Amino acid sequence: MGVLSVDDLELVPLPLEALVAGEVLIESQWLSVDPYMRTRMQAVGYDYLNRDGMGKWLPGSPLSAWGLGRVLESKYGGVVPGDWVVGHLPAASHGVLALDSPAGSLAPLVFHGQDAPPLAWLHQRGMTGFTAWLAMCHYGRLRPDDTVLVTAGAGAVGSLAVQWALAGGARVLASAGSVAGREWLLSLGVAGVLDHSRPADFTEQLARLAEEGIDLHLEQLGGATFSAAIDAVRPRGRVVLCGLVSQYNGSDPRRAPHNLRRLAAIGAHLQPFVVPGHEAVFWQPFQQQVAQPPASEFRAPLEVFDGLESWAEALCGLLVSGRRRGPGKRVVRL
Ligand SMILES: NC(=O)c1ccc[n+]([C@@H]2O[C@H](COP(=O)([O-])OP(=O)(O)OC[C@H]3O[C@@H](n4cnc5c(N)ncnc54)[C@H](OP(=O)(O)O)[C@@H]3O)[C@@H](O)[C@H]2O)c1
Numbered sequence: 001m002g003v004l005s006v007d008d009l010e011l012v013p014l015p016l017e018a019l020v021a022g023e024v025l026i027e028s029q030w031l032s033v034d035p036y037m038r039t040r041m042q043a044v045g046y047d048y049l050n051r052d053g054m055g056k057w058l059p060g061s062p063l064s065a066w067g068l069g070r071v072l073e074s075k076y077g078g079v080v081p082g083d084w085v086v087g088h089l090p091a092a093s094h095g096v097l098a099l100d101s102p103a104g105s106l107a108p109l110v111f112h113g114q115d116a117p118p119l120a121w122l123h124q125r126g127m128t129g130f131t132a133w134l135a136m137c138h139y140g141r142l143r144p145d146d147t148v149l150v151t152a153g154a155g156a157v158g159s160l161a162v163q164w165a166l167a168g169g170a171r172v173l174a175s176a177g178s179v180a181g182r183e184w185l186l187s188l189g190v191a192g193v194l195d196h197s198r199p200a201d202f203t204e205q206l207a208r209l210a211e212e213g214i215d216l217h218l219e220q221l222g223g224a225t226f227s228a229a230i231d232a233v234r235p236r237g238r239v240v241l242c243g244l245v246s247q248y249n250g251s252d253p254r255r256a257p258h259n260l261r262r263l264a265a266i267g268a269h270l271q272p273f274v275v276p277g278h279e280a281v282f283w284q285p286f287q288q289q290v291a292q293p294p295a296s297e298f299r300a301p302l303e304v305f306d307g308l309e310s311w312a313e314a315l316c317g318l319l320v321s322g323r324r325r326g327p328g329k330r331v332v333r334l
Pocket of ligand 1: 034035036128131152154155156157158175176177178181196197220221241242243244245246247273274275276317318319320321322323324328329330
């Protein structure tokens with residue numbers, strides 16, 4: 001499979017299994033689309049997903065997504081119809097979810113009562129918020145005198161990472177593939193914006209904005225922009241490798257940049273990371289910090305697609321540049 005297209009994904013009716021003890025039937029109300037979903041379709045690599053119980057998506061596999069659903073029936077003690085569940089749900093209008101032995105290391109979060117939990121659980125309090133916090137506050141070891149570069153800065157993880165860096169007092173540069181995305185980044189207060197849809201002159205764009213180089217880089221795209229950022233890292237600087245989305249549609253989606261060795265030569269630190277495996281230790285500290293200023297005041301827009309039938313288009317469009325309707329986290333409202 002090369003470039004993922006809507007024709008590769010099919011909306012089909014599936015039978016619902018009868019509930020057994022420990023399970024709930026949910027009606028999905030919101031579902032996320034995320035770049036890592038494309039990596040679940042790669043035959044080779046990304047084995048951490050298997051370790052975490054999430055598994056590969058082979059032809060014919062039903063899909064799943066971080067989302068928000070309402071409980072219709074329950075065979076799990078303490079959870080009743082009308083309660084809400086946030087977590088990895090079947091990418092379907094309805095699904096059966098095991099609450100006693102969930103896939104993945106973060107158990108679904110249950111909210112009791114008639115009021116839906118805030119949509120912040122889809123983004124800044126959920127997985128993309130957790131990723132941005134791990135990247136910038138934990139692995140990035142952000143300092144106020146840093147010059148920071150964030151690629152894919154107008155997207156879900158990037159936009160929150162940018163705001164953590166701004167809140168930490170750093171001088172922040174960020175890239176987006178559209179004029180609207182770059183204008184939005186400037187409205188957040190970044191010192192300069194770059195166009196990553198022009199990888200050929202990304203080095204020059206960066207040199208103009210950061211003559212003396214960068215201290216901390218958050219990489220999300222891969223390819224020429226990653227190489228340009230590595231060339232701009234200062235001695236003993238830090239690079240946090242969060243993702244390589246520009247390569248996910250290829251057959252070899254984890255190509256190392258040609259100049260990776262420069263980091264060793266200048267004593268810089270490279271920290272690749274994936275979120276699975278961090279939940280047990282870091283989820284609670286993250287939740288404490290994200291619920292209070294500055295994070296509680298971050299701008300965290302949702303880019304909403306409507307209807308389950310739009311889920312495929314929403315996912316495919318996330319894997320190419322310049323197909324955003326707006327900044328922030330892309331989600332589907334059912
Ligand atoms: N390490 C982890 O555990 C973890 C967790 C979550 C996410 N991630 C990674 O973080 C990155 C961002 O994820 P996200 O959820 O926040 O997505 P996102 O930034 O909201 O969406 C991806 C954006 O990347 C840009 N892009 C996509 N394909 C591109 C291409 N071929 N060339 C250039 N730009 C391209 C597009 O923005 P423009 O339209 O502005 O170009 C697109 O909207 C991804 O690499 C993802 O895999 C990692």
